[in-house]
Every structure is written in C-alpha cells, then in structure tokens.
Amino acid sequence: MSIENRINELKKNKKAVILAHNYQILDVQKIADFVGDSLELARKSTGVDAEIIVFAGVYFMAETAKILNPEKKVLIPEIEARCPMADMVTANDIKRLREKYPEAGFVAYVNTNADVKAEVDVICTSANAAKIVNAMPNKEIVFVPDMNLGNWVKKNSDKKVILYNGYCYVHRDFEPEKVRGLKERYPDAVLLVHPEARPEVVDMADAVVSTSGMLRYVKDSDAKRFIVVTEEGLLDRLRMLHPDREIISPGTKGICKDMKKITLQSVLHSLEEERYEIKIPDKTLNRAKASIERMLEIS
Ligand code: SF4
Numbered sequence: 001m002s003i004e005n006r007i008n009e010l011k012k013n014k015k016a017v018i019l020a021h022n023y024q025i026l027d028v029q030k031i032a033d034f035v036g037d038s039l040e041l042a043r044k045s046t047g048v049d050a051e052i053i054v055f056a057g058v059y060f061m062a063e064t065a066k067i068l069n070p071e072k073k074v075l076i077p078e079i080e081a082r083c084p085m086a087d088m089v090t091a092n093d094i095k096r097l098r099e100k101y102p103e104a105g106f107v108a109y110v111n112t113n114a115d116v117k118a119e120v121d122v123i124c125t126s127a128n129a130a131k132i133v134n135a136m137p138n139k140e141i142v143f144v145p146d147m148n149l150g151n152w153v154k155k156n157s158d159k160k161v162i163l164y165n166g167y168c169y170v171h172r173d174f175e176p177e178k179v180r181g182l183k184e185r186y187p188d189a190v191l192l193v194h195p196e197a198r199p200e201v202v203d204m205a206d207a208v209v210s211t212s213g214m215l216r217y218v219k220d221s222d223a224k225r226f227i228v229v230t231e232e233g234l235l236d237r238l239r240m241l242h243p244d245r246e247i248i249s250p251g252t253k254g255i256c257k258d259m260k261k262i263t264l265q266s267v268l269h270s271l272e273e274e275r276y277e278i279k280i281p282d283k284t285l286n287r288a289k290a291s292i293e294r295m296l297e298i299s
Contacts, residue, residue, distance in 0.1 A: 003264050007031055010271040016052035018267065019045060021061060022211045023233035023259040026240065028056050028267060035237070037212045038064065038110050039125040039299075042292070045069055054270050055278075056262045058083040063114045066278040067289045074278045077270035081261040086111045088166035089145035094119040097142050101162060105138030108291070109146050111168075114280050116144070118287035121294065126195050127210035128299040130156035135298045148172065152195040152202055170254045171196035174229050178251025179204060182227050189225040189248060192217060197229050201250075205229075218242055231256050 001009075008031075011018065019041045020032035029035045034044045038061050045053055045065040052073045055062035060083055062076040094106060094116060106120040109129065117123055124132035130153050133141050141159050143150040145166025154161040171194055179201050183191060192214050193205035202208055207217055211234050218226055218238055228235050229250040238247045269275065280288070 003268055004031055007264070007268050007271060010268070014052055014271065014274075015050050016054055016271060017048045017050040018054045018056060019048075019065065021057035021233075021259065022215075022237055023231040023256050024056050024262060025233065025260060026236050027264050028262055029233070029237060031264065031267065032056060037125070037127070037210055039127060040212055041065065042068055042110075043296075045072075045074075052271075052274070054267060056267060057081070058086070058256075058258050059278075060086045060111060060113050062278050063280060064110065064117075064292065066280055067114060067117070067285055067292060070285060070289075073274065075270050075274060076276050076278060077263075077266035078261040079276040081258045083111050083168075083258060085145055085166050085168045086113055086116075089116055089164060091115040091119045093164075094144070097144075097164075101140060101142055103138065104140040104142045104162065105136040106142050106144070107133055107136065108144050109149060112145060114284050114288045117291050118284045120144070120291055122298070123291050123295045125210065125295075125299075127213055128295070129153045129195070132295060132298055133157050133159055133161065146196055148198060148202070149195045151199050152208060168196045170231050170256045171229070172198060174198070174201055174250045174252065174254060176200035176204070179227065179229060182248060182251060186225055186227065186248065188223070189227045189246075190217075190221060190223045191227045192229065194230040201229060214238070215241070218245060218247075230254065231259065233259060 018032045020035045042064045054075045058081050066074040108120040110125045142162045144164040147163050150163040191206045225246040227248045231254050
C-alpha cells in the first residue's frame with residue numbers, strides 16, 4: 001500500500017484531520033485536508049469534526065491549534081520543527097518590557113510560543129497586524145517579535161510602535177538588489193512581498209501581503225507574471241494552482257528548514273504512534289487563548 005493510502009486509512013480509522021501550512025513540501029500539502037496560513041489553519045482547527053489534529057507546520061502553530069481546541073489531541077509530526085523567530089522572545093522578555101513600558105499595549109505576532117501569547121494583550125497575524133495595533137486603546141504599542149513586520153505596522157499606524165529585534169531568517173535574506181534586478185528584467189511582473197521581508201524590499205512592492213493574501217491576489221489578478229517574495233513552499237503552491245502564470249522566485253530560493261523537517265513519512269509515523277502530542281499547562285493555555293480570542297474579535 002502506498003504511504004498516501006496508509007495515511008488516508010489511518011486518518012479515517014482514527015478520526016483525524018491533517019492541517020498543513022502553505023510552506024510545507026507539496027507532498028504534505030497534497031495529503032492535507034486543509035492548507036493555509038497560520039490564522040486560516042487556527043480558524044479551521046476549531047470547526048473540524050475530528051478527534052485528532054495532525055498539524056504539519058512549526059511548533060507554535062500546533063500549539064495555537066491546541067490552545068483553540070484543548071479537548072482535542074493535537075500532534076506535530078516532527079518535534080524539532082520550530083520557528084527560530086518565535087524562539088527569539090520569551091515570557092520573561094515580555095515581563096521585563098512591561099516594567100520598562102508600563103503604559104504600553106503589548107501585541108505579539110502569532111509566531112510566538114504559548115507562554116509569550118499568555119503574557120501579551122493580543123495576538124496578530126501578518127494579514128491583520130496594522131488593524132490590531134490601530135484598534136488598541138494605548139498610544140504606545142510594544143510589538144514582538146518581528147522587527148520587519150513591526151516596521152510595516154509602524155508605517156500604517158499613528159501609534160508609537162516600539163520594535164523588538166526578532167526576525168525571520170528566510171524573509172530577511174531576500175536581497176533588495178536581486179529583487180530590484182528582477183523588477184527591471186520583468187517590468188510587467190507584479191511584485192508581491194511578505195511583510196517579514198526587509199523594509200527596502202517591502203518599499204518596492206506592488207502589494208505587501210500575507211501568504212493567503214498572495215494566493216488571493218494571484219487568483220484574482222489578470223497579470224501573467226509575478227515575483228513572489230516569500231518561502232518557496234508558497235511559490236510551489238501557486239505554480240500548482242496556476243500553471244498558466246509565471247511565478248518567479250525573488251533571486252534566491254527562500255527555504256524554511258524547519259517547515260521542511262516534516263515529510264510524508266513523519267506524518268505517517270505521527271498518525272501511527274500518535275506522536276508528538278502538544279501539551280500546555282492549563283493556566284498558560286487559558287491566558288494565551290484570551291489573547292487569541294481578542295484578535296479574532298477585532299479581526
Ligand atoms: S518561514 Fe520564518 S517565520 Fe515562518 S516558520 Fe520559518 S523561520 Fe519562522
């Protein structure tokens with residue numbers, strides 16, 4: 001029996017669903033019940049009729065699914081698949097910053113671990129970050145952990161936004177010179193940039209959009225050619241969905257090594273052995289849930 005058939009059989013027998021992030025390898029995207037960005041998957045996870053959720057993404061995403069579905073068993077196929085940016089800020093960092101900025105509101109990007117989500121006021125995603133910051137009652141906002149996304153928010157807000165020095169190495173490494181060169185070479189191409197990219201790249205964009213925003217943009221656009229500045233898994237998905245469009249990588253291929261740790265084999269093992277189960281202490285889970293629910297209310 002093929003590995004795909006074995007996975008499908010286990011899914012049925014165990015009443016499991018597979019949620020996969022847009023940056024997963026195509027084989028994993030194809031076996032998934034739902035593919036999307038972190039907010040879409042978080043929302044999806046609350047509506048699924050399943051006892052087990054296998055989350056093909058990085059650790060904080062599986063944690064977010066667990067926070068929203070405490071009664072379900074949430075598994076991540078590879079325990080070492082973590083987001084380095086999420087690990088750049090800790091709950092103690094937030095407590096320290098709260099002492100330094102007692103009047104500030106605290107907004108955390110969804111790319112944070114559960115104990116950080118528990119310490120801030122509200123969560124945001126790349127798609128709704130400016131909206132969430134602008135909806136806060138505080139004049140001053142501490143934004144963690146991504147400095148580039150924070151910079152983008154700053155440009156789209158009247159608030160005083162205090163930045164933290166976290167970053168996504170995948171998006172930071174797209175070089176402005178290479179993107180500029182591609183723009184000159186393909187003047188008809190639409191340049192789509194993820195807000196985790198450097199400000200010099202963001203400033204060149206025709207549209208600054210989240211991964212799901214990129215998918216929508218390409219689907220709805222009449223353009224034939226796109227330069228897409230984000231992780232390669234999303235570009236693979238765009239090429240699969242729109243074989244008639246030319247999807248150009250931004251000079252260098254952006255690969256998130258952690259996202260690629262998950263394979264069909266590890267998804268199979270995850271279902272067979274029901275590993276690795278996400279566990280979060282109740283107090284942390286409830287406080288983190290309140291921060292996520294505040295975001296869902298606003299967005
Ligand atoms: S692409 Fe960047 S932000 Fe996303 S999981 Fe990988 S390191 Fe983290």
